[in-house]
Amino acid sequence: MENHYEVIIVGAGSMGMAAGYYLAKKGVRTLMIDAFDPPHSNGSHSGDTRLIRHACGEGLDYVPLAIRAQELWDDLQTKTSETIFRKTGVLTYGPPQSEFVGRAIEGGRAYDLNIETLCADEINQRWAGISIDDDHVGCYEPDAGVLFSENSIRTFRRLALENGAELKVNAPVQEIEVHEDSARVSTHDASYTSDKLIISGGAWNKRILDDLGLNLKLTPSRRVIAWFNSDDDLYRSDNFPGFFADLTDSVYYGFPCIDGAGLKVGRYDNGDDMAPEYMNREFGVYDKDEGDLRRFLGAQMEQANGRLNVGKVCIFTNTPDEHFIIDKHPEHPHVAIAAGFSGHGYKFSSVVGEILGDLVTEGSTKFDISLFSATRPAIQQQSMEKL
Numbered sequence: 001m002e003n004h005y006e007v008i009i010v011g012a013g014s015m016g017m018a019a020g021y022y023l024a025k026k027g028v029r030t031l032m033i034d035a036f037d038p039p040h041s042n043g044s045h046s047g048d049t050r051l052i053r054h055a056c057g058e059g060l061d062y063v064p065l066a067i068r069a070q071e072l073w074d075d076l077q078t079k080t081s082e083t084i085f086r087k088t089g090v091l092t093y094g095p096p097q098s099e100f101v102g103r104a105i106e107g108g109r110a111y112d113l114n115i116e117t118l119c120a121d122e123i124n125q126r127w128a129g130i131s132i133d134d135d136h137v138g139c140y141e142p143d144a145g146v147l148f149s150e151n152s153i154r155t156f157r158r159l160a161l162e163n164g165a166e167l168k169v170n171a172p173v174q175e176i177e178v179h180e181d182s183a184r185v186s187t188h189d190a191s192y193t194s195d196k197l198i199i200s201g202g203a204w205n206k207r208i209l210d211d212l213g214l215n216l217k218l219t220p221s222r223r224v225i226a227w228f229n230s231d232d233d234l235y236r237s238d239n240f241p242g243f244f245a246d247l248t249d250s251v252y253y254g255f256p257c258i259d260g261a262g263l264k265v266g267r268y269d270n271g272d273d274m275a276p277e278y279m280n281r282e283f284g285v286y287d288k289d290e291g292d293l294r295r296f297l298g299a300q301m302e303q304a305n306g307r308l309n310v311g312k313v314c315i316f317t318n319t320p321d322e323h324f325i326i327d328k329h330p331e332h333p334h335v336a337i338a339a340g341f342s343g344h345g346y347k348f349s350s351v352v353g354e355i356l357g358d359l360v361t362e363g364s365t366k367f368d369i370s371l372f373s374a375t376r377p378a379i380q381q382q383s384m385e386k387l
């Protein structure tokens with residue numbers, strides 16, 4: 001059957017493209033389908049770069065995934081001339097009561113990672129481009145750094161195709177039928193069947209999973225990132241780290257100046273919830289797009305508060321507890337799901353792709369993914385009959 005595959009992947013972005021490669025590498029006949037042509041600007045991977053932190057402020061459960069993800073990124077780097085990872089170090093900082101900073105320090109110590117705990121004076125003295133409040137504390141990871149997200153997806157795509165996977169681009173999925181031991185996926189011009197199915201549709205996962213009877217609390221959200229002209233002597237990637245600032249009333253993250261592009265910064269909180277098809281993708285349509293970022297830079301990194309070089313809009317897809325969904329469908333064990341990465345998932349996409357491949361070929365994974373269950377109470381959407 002020409003249109004039958006062992007695995008179909010719906011959504012070939014960050015996690016889906018990685019899964020496609022790892023499956024194809026195993027010799028699994030795999031079809032990836034995407035509504036666009038990845039890498040593209042309609043998903044959560046656009047914007048060139050993402051941070052990877054190993055001492056994860058999100059909690060101890062994430063640290064083994066981050067360690068394995070880094071191993072896979074390093075392996076991917078050996079297979080391409082494009083830059084996949086640059087070791088810049090990452091500084092996570094905030095007030096002493098910040099649970100996020102505390103968990104990062106705890107995770108670093110629990111897994112014997114290379115971290116330093118720093119007070120505000122030490123941070124301000126080490127990096128002249130930053131000025132944080134006197135009582136703030138930080139966790140610095142010299143081995144962490146920056147992932148080049150679009151380069152990575154291009155490399156996963158090339159390797160997947162070289163290993164025999166197929167990719168259908170600009171092919172929005174019209175319908176998915178899940179049967180007892182198979183699935184059918186239809187686009188506007190063809191239908192394909194498979195033994196196993198992976199759903200990794202990013203901001204479109206809510207609609208896809210609703211249609212499959214799994215009504216989860218998934219909320220797409222509009223966020224912005226921007227590059228500002230900055231003092232290269234202070235903010236170059238060879239002497240300034242990536243950063244995550246968990247402040248009392250806001251959360252920001254950013255990147256050193258890479259190849260003269262300027263310092264890149266984004267606000268992690270304070271997004272606008274909306275469906276992706278209705279999302280305004282123009283940076284600057286809201287005053288806060290640029291205003292929030294400039295307020296942070298003016299207070300914390302004044303010499304990076306220069307001319308706006310580029311501003312972009314990206315998408316977070318959030319769960320209420322901000323933990324991922326990586327699981328098999330509770331009623332269809334031959335369907336695996338990757339969803340709700342809540343703005344902090346890209347760095348894990350290599351290992352999530354590996355896990356998804358294991359779930360559909362082996363039925364399980366060596367990693368503890370119980371935190372990411374699709375049936376946990378925090379993400380269950382009550383039906384109208386129960387309200």
